[in-house]
Amino acid sequence: MVKKLFIVGLILLIPGIWTLFQALSIGPASWALDQSLFWGTPIVNFVFWIGLAHAGTFLSAILLILEVRFQKRISLVAELSTIAAILVASIFPLIHLGIVSRFYFLIPFFNERNIFANFSSPLIWDFVAIFVYLCISIFYIVTHLLSLKHASLLKTRKVLAWILFPLVLWVHTIVSLDFAVTTNNLWQGAYFPIYFILGALFSGLALVVFLLEVQKRRVRKIEELLIAASWLLFVFWIWEFFQKGVWHFEVVFFGFVIVQLLWIPVLRKQKAFRLFVSFSVLISMWLERYVLIIPLDIEWLPVDYGWFALGIGLFLSVFFGLYLLIQKHNPLVFYVSAEESNEKYSRKVLWGILAGAVVFALLYFALNYPLDTSVPLMNWIPVLFPLFSLFAGLSFFALGVYSVVPKKQFFLVSGLLVLILGGAFGAFYAGGDTNLGVESKIISVERVSKNNRPVKDLWASRCASCHGLKGEGNRKFIYEFYPEIQDLTLERLNSQGEDSLTQVVLKGRAFMNPFEGRVSEPEARALIRYMYQLAEEKE
Amino acid sequence: MTPLINALACLLALLPASFLWTSPRSIARYGISQALILLCFMLFTFFTGDMEDPMMEFYPLKMWAFCLCVSTLTLTKKRTFFMTLAQGLWFWIVFFGSLSLAYRGEPVNNLSMILLFFGMIGVQFFKQNPKEISLGILIYWVGIWMLF
Numbered sequence: 001m002v003k004k005l006f007i008v009g010l011i012l013l014i015p016g017i018w019t020l021f022q023a024l025s026i027g028p029a030s031w032a033l034d035q036s037l038f039w040g041t042p043i044v045n046f047v048f049w050i051g052l053a054h055a056g057t058f059l060s061a062i063l064l065i066l067e068v069r070f071q072k073r074i075s076l077v078a079e080l081s082t083i084a085a086i087l088v089a090s091i092f093p094l095i096h097l098g099i100v101s102r103f104y105f106l107i108p109f110f111n112e113r114n115i116f117a118n119f120s121s122p123l124i125w126d127f128v129a130i131f132v133y134l135c136i137s138i139f140y141i142v143t144h145l146l147s148l149k150h151a152s153l154l155k156t157r158k159v160l161a162w163i164l165f166p167l168v169l170w171v172h173t174i175v176s177l178d179f180a181v182t183t184n185n186l187w188q189g190a191y192f193p194i195y196f197i198l199g200a201l202f203s204g205l206a207l208v209v210f211l212l213e214v215q216k217r218r219v220r221k222i223e224e225l226l227i228a229a230s231w232l233l234f235v236f237w238i239w240e241f242f243q244k245g246v247w248h249f250e251v252v253f254f255g256f257v258i259v260q261l262l263w264i265p266v267l268r269k270q271k272a273f274r275l276f277v278s279f280s281v282l283i284s285m286w287l288e289r290y291v292l293i294i295p296l297d298i299e300w301l302p303v304d305y306g307w308f309a310l311g312i313g314l315f316l317s318v319f320f321g322l323y324l325l326i327q328k329h330n331p332l333v334f335y336v337s338a339e340e341s342n343e344k345y346s347r348k349v350l351w352g353i354l355a356g357a358v359v360f361a362l363l364y365f366a367l368n369y370p371l372d373t374s375v376p377l378m379n380w381i382p383v384l385f386p387l388f389s390l391f392a393g394l395s396f397f398a399l400g401v402y403s404v405v406p407k408k409q410f411f412l413v414s415g416l417l418v419l420i421l422g423g424a425f426g427a428f429y430a431g432g433d434t435n436l437g438v439e440s441k442i443i444s445v446e447r448v449s450k451n452n453r454p455v456k457d458l459w460a461s462r463c464a465s466c467h468g469l470k471g472e473g474n475r476k477f478i479y480e481f482y483p484e485i486q487d488l489t490l491e492r493l494n495s496q497g498e499d500s501l502t503q504v505v506l507k508g509r510a511f512m513n514p515f516e517g518r519v520s521e522p523e524a525r526a527l528i529r530y531m532y533q534l535a536e537e538k539e
Numbered sequence: 540m541t542p543l544i545n546a547l548a549c550l551l552a553l554l555p556a557s558f559l560w561t562s563p564r565s566i567a568r569y570g571i572s573q574a575l576i577l578l579c580f581m582l583f584t585f586f587t588g589d590m591e592d593p594m595m596e597f598y599p600l601k602m603w604a605f606c607l608c609v610s611t612l613t614l615t616k617k618r619t620f621f622m623t624l625a626q627g628l629w630f631w632i633v634f635f636g637s638l639s640l641a642y643r644g645e646p647v648n649n650l651s652m653i654l655l656f657f658g659m660i661g662v663q664f665f666k667q668n669p670k671e672i673s674l675g676i677l678i679y680w681v682g683i684w685m686l687f
Contacts (some may be wrong), residue, residue, distance in 0.1 A: 173631070
């Protein structure tokens with residue numbers, strides 16, 4: 001069965017890779033999109049897969065902390081599914097970047113490149129959180145595999161579980177904040193963080209039910225958890241109805257009604273039925289994200305269908321590929337668990353590393369904050385916590401591995417890793433050429449940051465995205481997200497005067513962002529004169 | 540939300556807290572009872588609260604977290620641990636709820652979060668929980684609830 005699913009995965013990857021290729025070469029036009037939608041199906045799939053990734057950690061790390069006994073029987077499968085699902089999920093935001101090769105602009109390095117990481121943007125938080133989440137999940141599963149031989153590593157595992165616990169909730173909370181920053185009120189709700197976490201958990205549980213059945217195993221407690229989660233989610237759907245008056249029967253049917261059939265013992269005994277329920281939940285949770293993100297009828301393009309092939313294909317091939325690999329080394333690994341061990345870290349080590357991690361995160365903040373004091377403190381916290389986790393997780397992991405593998409091997413491997421990672425870090429830090437070679441609209445950062453840039457270029461790079469190249473207003477961009485931009489007629493400009501308009505550019509007004517610090521006063525004035533010129537041309 | 544209704548909400552949240560964990564049930568049944576309690580809080584908020592006020596969006600969740608916090612006082616095993624977790628949930632709801640409201644330009648009340656955060660750290664120092672301290676913690680939580 002495992003081999004078959006691995007092969008199914010590989011086969012699905014063929015249309016999957018075609019989809020990826022289409023999406024990257026054509027861009028957003030290749031999937032169903034409407035002016036009001038903005039994101040479309042890639043983000044639906046992103047939220048879906050990142051949700052699936054969480055169950056793995058939940059079922060392994062959180063249950064480990066809670067000392068729930070059945071955790072041992074499912075932990076490795078759950079951890080493996082996390083890694084495969086994060087990999088799938090991370091594809092979608094990259095597609096959205098448009099220029100994938102420039103993804104490293106998301107890394108919140110310091111301000112050397114004059115492109116300051118926007119700490120108010122959940123895109124940065126997303127990146128940091130998901131990256132750290134992937135790293136710690138890998139440490140966690142490697143520790144798990146090593147601990148089967150070296151029981152002393154169990155203490156490392158426990159510490160990592162403690163780090164993962166808040167981190168996993170963190171990641172999905174931040175996914176929910178991606179929606180909060182928009183001005184579309186369907187995407188807002190202060191209850192979203194908890195709602196999203198529950199949804200993630202629910203779909204993840206369903207996935208684990210499926211993966212266990214593949215191994216011909218069954219853990220009743222998980223079915224119980226599935227029922228419990230379905231009720232909680234049902235209540236949240238009611239709350240959403242109270243808040244926004246939306247009610248999606250299909251989501252409730254697949255995600256709640258069907259799950260209640262598990263109460264009937266005859267049905268629940270059937271393997272086929274349990275699989276049916278798990279798929280039903282997965283469908284419901286996919287639909288839930290779909291109706292939230294795409295609240296209208298829209299015609300699908302081939303790429304929209306292709307995401308399924310890409311997601312499922314990649315997941316199956318990574319999951320079962322790794323599964324086969326691990327099993328080859330240790331055929332019983334999925335059925336055994338490490339012995340008990342009551343070893344604990346000495347207080348000195350524990351607090352030492354935690355303090356180090358706090359210092360690391362605070363140092364990062366202290367070095368960055370003076371560069372951009374305009375970002376409120378609250379918007380830093382989402383980044384600081386993952387940085388703290390990364391430092392602490394890496395330290396504990398390295399310490400644990402160091403204690404069990406031969407010293408020579410340890411230094412060799414870690415030396416190599418430092419070299420490779422350091423090299424990559426340096427390369428990203430240096431960044432590539434930011435000039436894309438498209439003359440008219442996109443201006444290289446070097447040129448923009450010099451003071452005497454031509455005003456037309458400045459307009460094109462800074463203002464045209466909203467106001468249009470000719471000042472006609474970019475309807476596509478402002479629709480839904482900003483109120484209609486005023487028609488900038490000569491009359492209207494005259495009525496406000498150059499001075500006050502310059503102030504609007506620098507200080508912002510309503511939905512017009514403040515540009516102070518990004519354009520100088522004379523530049524703002526020049527831009528206003530340019531706007532006059534555009535308005536005159538129009539008349 | 541008027542102070543009176545807020546106080547009523549506090550009472551309502553205290554009600555189920557005392558018998559949440561008394562009789563052993565299956566996980567599914569625990570889940571259902573949690574869901575139904577949460578539903579009651581939502582109905583309460585919907586019918587008494589001013590739904591135009593964005594604070595109401597996570598008000599029932601706050602009630603739920605508050606209820607869970609108080610219910611940990613009835614636990615006999617691993618009490619400190621679950622106290623920390625429940626306060627963590629409350630903190631989480633308020634912190635991220637406020638953050639998403641802050642994006643819409645709503646004012647944020649930092650003080651309640653700071654108090655909750657200190658509550659999480661504070662309970663670590665009361666591993667042995669005599670009655671008086673439980674009462675003190677209860678008052679601390681009710682205080683946070685009533686004032687913010």
